[in-house]
Amino acid sequence: MIRPAIQSMTGYQPGEQPRRGKVIKLNTNENPYPPSPRVVEAIRQAAEAGLQKYPDPMAGAFRLRAAEVLADDLPQITPEWILCGNGSDDILTILTRTFVGEGDLLRYPKPSYVLYKTLADIQGAQVDVVDFQADWQLGERFTAATDRLRLAFVANPNSPSGTVLSVAEVAKLADSLPCPLVVDEAYVDFAEANCLSLVGENPSVIVTRTLSKSYALAGLRFGYCVAQPQVIEQLVKVKDSYNCDALSIAAATAAIDDQAWLKQNCEKVLATRARMADAFKDKGFVITDSQANFVWCTHESRDLKQLYEDLKSAGILVRYMSYDGWPEGIRVSVGTDDQVDACLAML
Numbered sequence: 001m002i003r004p005a006i007q008s009m010t011g012y013q014p015g016e017q018p019r020r021g022k023v024i025k026l027n028t029n030e031n032p033y034p035p036s037p038r039v040v041e042a043i044r045q046a047a048e049a050g051l052q053k054y055p056d057p058m059a060g061a062f063r064l065r066a067a068e069v070l071a072d073d074l075p076q077i078t079p080e081w082i083l084c085g086n087g088s089d090d091i092l093t094i095l096t097r098t099f100v101g102e103g104d105l106l107r108y109p110k111p112s113y114v115l116y117k118t119l120a121d122i123q124g125a126q127v128d129v130v131d132f133q134a135d136w137q138l139g140e141r142f143t144a145a146t147d148r149l150r151l152a153f154v155a156n157p158n159s160p161s162g163t164v165l166s167v168a169e170v171a172k173l174a175d176s177l178p179c180p181l182v183v184d185e186a187y188v189d190f191a192e193a194n195c196l197s198l199v200g201e202n203p204s205v206i207v208t209r210t211l212s213k214s215y216a217l218a219g220l221r222f223g224y225c226v227a228q229p230q231v232i233e234q235l236v237k238v239k240d241s242y243n244c245d246a247l248s249i250a251a252a253t254a255a256i257d258d259q260a261w262l263k264q265n266c267e268k269v270l271a272t273r274a275r276m277a278d279a280f281k282d283k284g285f286v287i288t289d290s291q292a293n294f295v296w297c298t299h300e301s302r303d304l305k306q307l308y309e310d311l312k313s314a315g316i317l318v319r320y321m322s323y324d325g326w327p328e329g330i331r332v333s334v335g336t337d338d339q340v341d342a343c344l345a346m347l
């Protein structure tokens with residue numbers, strides 16, 4: 001019999017991923033530029049080396065290189081502090097399965113990443129959803145001790161708002177919470193600061209990252225988390241045996257190795273983001289202070305569902321989102337300058 005917890009679920013609805021026609025795609029926060037050329041070369045070499053054997057179950061090559069790169073922010077890091085996954089969604093799944101069982105409680109803010117609820121639902125767990133304050137900060141309500149609270153998620157930068165909590169604020173949340181805190185840093189390379197140092201200070205902090213956004217590899221599926229080794233040891237028991245394939249491991253290792261490419265790409269995205277933010281404001285939208293590769297726009301009088309439909313008819317996809325108790329909005333990913341100009345012209 002299908003478990004009742006699954007039967008009653010709606011299921012996660014990912015953004016539209018059209019496969020046909022010419023679309024300007026600004027709806028799922030992909031990078032508009034191709035990845036580092038080293039990535040393609042690494043995939044070619046890995047394919048030529050042969051795919052008949054299983055991949056390294058721990059993605060050792062990536063862990064080794066990532067530990068070197070991440071040591072700038074977390075000096076004590078070694079490969080044992082890193083777990084790789086099939087996108088950071090896989091990592092979030094592993095974390096939920098590790099910490100949250102049937103009847104337990106998972107806490108996260110609203111509005112935020114919709115997948116968190118799906119992960120709790122699959123476990124037959126309850127959710128405790130805490131609204132952001134008007135200034136996009138989280139008050140004491142977020143850290144309240146509650147029976148069976150097992151895990152808390154916070155996306156930083158947050159989606160859809162792009163707003164951030166300061167490192168000091170996240171440290172305070174982690175110290176006050178009676179359960180581990182997952183800091184979902186999917187968009188952190190576009191932000192001014194990251195929370196990696198907190199992992200060294202507090203064994204309850206777990207930072208998740210992805211190569212889908214700043215490394216322009218959403219099609220590849222590679223993410224990872226950083227936590228103290230005794231936590232990683234437990235997570236390894238829960239992951240699929242070979243959750244990252246050989247081509248992805250080779251590609252991701254090449255990608256994280258090319259930090260010069262990352263820096264240049266982020267600079268381009270940030271310049272376009274600033275221009276977009278100004279233009280949306282000029283057109284009467286209310287926007288948040290985004291530190292991610294998208295802009296969250298609300299409007300006092302315009303029908304944004306209609307605007308989303310009109311843009312879609314014109315071949316421009318943005319994400320329309322409406323959260324209970326919050327003004328509806330559209331989230332527009334930072335595209336190339338030409339894509340953004342086409343979108344702005346339609347407004």
Ligand code: PMP
Pocket residue numbers: 086087088089090113155158159184186209210211212218222223
């Ligand atoms: N966290 C947040 C906040 C996201 O917006 C996304 C992208 N949908 C992810 C995690 C997952 O990204 P991926 O699975 O591509 O690594």
